[in-house]
Amino acid sequence: MRITIIGGGPSGLYFALLMKQLDPANEITVYERDGPDDTFGWGIVFSDQTFSYLRDNDVETYQEILASCATWDNVDVVLRDQRVTIRGNKFSGIGRLKFLNILQSRCKKLGVNLLFNRNVTDLDDVEPYDLLIGSDGVNSTVRRIYAGGFKPLLDTRLNKYIWLGTHRIFDALTLTFRETEIGPFAAHSYKFNEDTSTFIVECGGETWERAGFDSLSDEETCEYLERVFAADLNGERLLSNNFLRWFNFILVRNDPWRHKNIVLLGDALHTAHFSIGSGTKLAVEDSIALANCFRQTADVERALEQFERIRKPIIEEYQEAAYASLLLFEEMSENMALDPVPLAYRLMTRSKRIDYEKLKKRDPEFIAAYDGWRAHNRA
Template sequence: MKIVVIGAGPAGLYFSLLAKKSNPEHEIQVFEQNVKGATYGWGVVFSDIGLTFLKEADPEFFQEFTANHERCDYMEVVHQDTHVQIHGNHFSRTARVDMLKTLQDACEREGVRVEYGKRIEDIESLASQVDLVVAADGGNSAVRSQFADHFRPTFEKRRNKFAWYGTHQRFHPVSLIFRPNEHGTFIAHAYQYSPQLSTFLVEVDPDTWKRAGLDTASEEESRRYCAEVFRPDLGSNELLTNRSLWFEATIVKNEHWTHRNIVLLGDALRTVHFSLGSGTRMAMQDAIALHKAVSAHPENIPAAFATFEELRRPASKSFQGAASKSLDWYENVDTKLHLDPVSFAYDYMRRTGQVSHDDLKARDPLFAAAYEATQSELTELAQTTAA
């Protein structure tokens, strides 16, 4: 097959790698509008479940992909200055730039041609010259925009504000930190992704953001303000910037996933909020599914697309539903701050409705027992007060 992939992110590169390794006769060309090595953001995180899919798809590349990851088997919720650990949550982290380089190098070794600094303007003409066009060009997909009347995308902008930072403070567990001050509640999502650096994502509701003056602050002023909010957690380390501008999360969905011989993949297809840490995982699972579908129907693109949707639509719907509930929890966190630290962490873990008490008990019996003991004490206190 003659295949063009637009976008050299995780979805586009991983599909290209799997397809080329499976059938070296495929002619695969990847076009990326940015120059090689240009990426924003800090680290990415995978759960053990996400990595299982990658190991099953290509065990050899999996070893290369995870060779230098930072690993941890627990997470931590910081509330009221109390650190609550929840074990049985395995995470693997790496720098985004390193992840992309690993994918790029593997693709080029297999003979996939990757051209950087190349923006495709005429998708219609390109599609007429090849068997398959994979549009993996991100949440602001130009391909999706060009054929918007067919793909019928919807965009839901959520209310909270976010800014991506890095720091030399090393957060070994995936950490969620809640810091109220005179302006409102600030949230940090932090995790170490290299021997020297951690990702540090700051989240705040729009009213608090304005009261703090962050709506008019420069990038440097915002960095300094957030560093002081989280000084108890950062210690002597500062926050580091890399286009650390405030933004809102936009949830993207598409009614149709394909058009003629064009298929959307990754964030171009659907976005999953980073509060679930699943965007990159979902993109690479899309790549696996599309590869399986094309391999099953190499001479029949409509059949391949039908198989791809059959494989991915249920998971996509499930993840976006869970992400919506997760977003709701964060956007209404002020209603939870009265909870004691253990109950607060428990409420967080149950926020999507997909994790039961028995699930938590199986993952971390000590955490579940601590929650049960806390609830028993609260019940006894309520009964004593009533008497």
């Protein structure tokens, strides 16, 4: 089969290596806009469940990924200088660039044709294909070109966010809330190697405008946010890489997922708010699900039909959970009026995937503090 993949992010690369593994005769070309080391962003998060999928599907990349991960067990919530720790939540972090480099070298080894610095704007310019994959991210060109087929629903959300790094090591997945005279800010931070953490800052659109971020340079932006989070950074700087930009989160849905012999994967197909840390997990799991369909049948139409039928309900459930989380951050001011313990409880249960009983099992001490707060506030 001739497979042409637009976008060499996690979903495109992982699908390429799985399909080459499935049948070395598959002719696979990946077009990537950027160079192999140019990626935006810092670290990404994986759960234990994603690791078991990675292990079951390609043990070689799994071992390398595992060796490059930092792990942690806690979620910390910081509000008005008080830290609440919730134990028993195992996650791992890895640098996005490291992760992509591992997938790139595995693809090369298996014989995938990786073409870097190739920004595809016209699909007549790519190799002829039996299957075309649009794994070109949230602003997908493939989706735009075939918008009539995919009928995308794009919902641009209210908050602004920026993806930064820091050498301050956050040993837990830390959610920090800071009130300032111009409005509230939140930071999502976690370590992803021994000396670097991801530090994503989020704020409402009005706060962003009052701060004047649109006219600040990269350096001024980092300095501003260092002042907001001075108490959290222990004197460490905030770092931008070659891609410093504020975004509005775009909630992406498509219906249908396939058009003729073309299918979307990862962020091009669906997004889930980054506060539940699942974007890369979902992208990679899409690739695994689609490759599994090709294990059952070599018929492109049938494989794509099966992929949509099996995978769509799973994604819809995630998007629902992530939406509840997104709202919690859009309603930051109201939530910051809570005490730290109930705020932490609300954050932990926001996606409805974890409830009181699960939390009690994971961290009885935290639940005891929560019960104590409830009893006190009922009195």
